[in-house]
Amino acid sequence: MTPGNQKVNNDFFSRVYEVTKLIPYGRITSYGAIARFLGSGKSARMVGWALNVCHSNPDFIPAHRVVNRNGVLTGKHHFGNSSTMQQLLFNEGIIIEDDTIINFKEKFWDPATGLQ
DNA sequence: ATTCTGACAGCAA
DNA sequence: TTTGCTGCCAGAA
Numbered sequence: 001m002t003p004g005n006q007k008v009n010n011d012f013f014s015r016v017y018e019v020t021k022l023i024p025y026g027r028i029t030s031y032g033a034i035a036r037f038l039g040s041g042k043s044a045r046m047v048g049w050a051l052n053v054c055h056s057n058p059d060f061i062p063a064h065r066v067v068n069r070n071g072v073l074t075g076k077h078h079f080g081n082s083s084t085m086q087q088l089l090f091n092e093g094i095i096i097e098d099d100t101i102i103n104f105k106e107k108f109w110d111p112a113t114g115l116q
Numbered sequence: 117a118t119t120c121t122g123a124c125a126g127c128a129a
Numbered sequence: 130t131t132t133g134c135t136g137c138c139a140g141a142a
Contacts, residue, residue, distance in 0.1 A: 012138095031124050035137090041125090042137050048123035049139065068124060075123030085123095 012038060016050035017057050019111050023065040026092040027109035028101065030069045037111040052078060064088040071104030 015038050023029055031044040040046065047066070052075075054061040064085045068074045076085035076099065086096045095102040 032126095035124080040137080044124035044137080045122065046124090046138055050123095052123060053140095063123080066123075069126095073123090078123055 012040070012043075012046065013050045013053075016047050017054060017059065017061055020051065020054075020061050020063060020066060021059065022111065022115065023062055023109055024114075026094070026107065027114075028065045028067055028071075028089070028094060028104070028107050029109050029111060029114075030067060030071075032069050033110050033112070034066065048075065051075065065092075065109075067101060067104075071101035071108075073099045073101070 016034060019034050019037060031047040032041070034047045035041055035044040038047075051061065051063040051066060054063055063075070064079065066075070073085050073089075073096065076082055079085045079088075086099070089096055089101070094107055101107070
């Protein structure tokens with residue numbers, strides 16, 4: 001395996017968790033934003049996959065603060081109950097209507113600009 | 117080993 | 130504007 005082709009999977013997953021944990025309370029971001037922040041802008045699906053297996057991480061991962069670029073709660077079904085994700089977000093001041101975050105643009109937090 | 121699918125995103129029609 | 134296909138990387142069958 002070439003140096004530049006080394007597996008970053010482990011690292012990638014961990015980074016996804018770290019970034020996700022950095023999302024401020026009441027704020028949200030998108031899979032693509034995280035992927036892009038990690039350097040793999042086109043690997044947004046991997047971010048979702050990482051969050052899908054985030055239970056392997058001992059720390060609490062606020063995965064409910066991560067939605068797709070449209071602000072749609074595409075992963076709500078992975079929170080046990082379909083309404084759990086929406087409920088969690090609602091508790092943080094995120095207004096959701098029809099599985100879509102109304103004030104998405106307003107509450108959006110980009111790790112790239114949010115951490116600088 | 118091959119094929120399909122997935123918590124996405126970008127672009128073409 | 131909406132719909133559909135493609136790229137992305139990993140895992141499951």
